[in-house]
Amino acid sequence: MDDIVIVQPVDTDAELDRLARQYRAAGGVGVQLLNALGGKAEGLIDRLPVAVRTRLTDATEQALALAMRAAQTSRTAVPDQKEWVNTAVTTAMGAAGGFGGAPTALVELPVTTAMLLRSIQGVAAEHGFDPAAENVQFDCIRVFAAAGPLAQDDGADLGFVSLRLTLTGGAMQKLIATVAPRFAAVLGQKLAAQTVPVLGAVAGATANYVFTSYYQQIAHVHFGLRRLATDGNLSEAEVLARFTAHTKSLAS
Template identity: 65%
Template sequence: MMSDIDPYTVIHAPVIDPEAELARLTSRYRNAGGLGIEILNVLGGQAEGLLERLPSQVRDTLDGATEAALTQAMRAAQGSRRFVGDPQKSWLNTAVATALGAAGGAGGLPGALAELPVTTAVLLRAIQDEAKRQGFDPQSENVQFDCVRVFAAAGPMAKDDGADLAFVSTRLALTGGAMQALIARVAPRLSVVLGQKLAAQAVPVLGAAVGAATNYAYTNYYQEIAHVHFGLRRLAIDADLDHDELVAEMLAGMKKPFAA
């Protein structure tokens, strides 16, 4: 039964070869974080160590700041659909986020902190646009839940063994104040991801260049993760397959050696 995806509003075309589509999505998932790892190599650091570079007062307030930024970003991303293309071109989302990163990085940590809420809205809008491209309605509450969970993925600076896919793809049963409850639940996880971004942008000397590169990597990463997540949802519908079984098959495929 497909009850877990029935609430979606979907416009779809038949998928001819489910195995080929699943292989394509698996490949995109595997490659999603490559740019973030390259940035870490440039910085000569590890994702875990980046957070320690932040001042303690910033680290202590990161959860609350992330929750507030995500709440505001959801409103801003939804509201932008009335004025900007729907869906907006992927390259345009990337260009806007990259420019914001350059501006934030040029100002060091204070600049990066000021830029964070705006970039959060751009990233969330990019995720919503991927949902729209896969035929889902971003105005639907269920789709909005999924967009927030995609945003709480491990981030481009983490090496992932597939466990993150299971987190993103699991449907949560939330009632009464559901969106705010979900945001509160994922904020601690997302604060780690955004904390790494802030710390990378605050690296002395590199400034604007790292800010631009970091935002470029983050935008591409979240667009790829959203493409995979909503691609799996669409494949389940188009091919009349069980979504959870598709996720399990992809996770199994992640454990196989990568064929170049």
């Protein structure tokens, strides 16, 4: 006689509350440290050279496209790492990038982006999704649409969950073009923090530590909501509406 597998029902409200708390806590103390090193977030980008500021969105779009290819290709050679390993690697890269100021920080930027994307793919796999699937690759890029750790995020901006594009030719390029301006603003703040005199290496390491921790947590929220919709037999729209309500109730 075959063994009977008993599937425990999903406590949707409890899981939504947990994910809402994780979303609001994603920044944490590290953001305060990063702001202390780099100054107020809204003024950081003004520190960058004009030439860097004017092409930041284009550079970010290119970095995202290259990062997706690099992250996906690396999965065949290097297994997913524990999150603390990803954080340690990007922290070291941030220190190296910040050591030489803006020039080395610009070189480090696409490499860090690829590492961030690879760690997001690892989170997707942890939640039972196939990172090679096109819709999962879309979701990995969509995570970058979330407000970054230097943004003034009150927890109400949930657009990263509800962004929609049809899976047609050129859709990935369209998605990257949509996400790039938002992510560029975040990366610009990171670059500016790395140009702080003397503290460039420290700021670079701190920035990458915070960024990696932040986007890994946001990825857990994103794919946790997708898994909840599947396990709870709920539409994504319903899950999003209930998640929004839970998040706003924590802010009140």
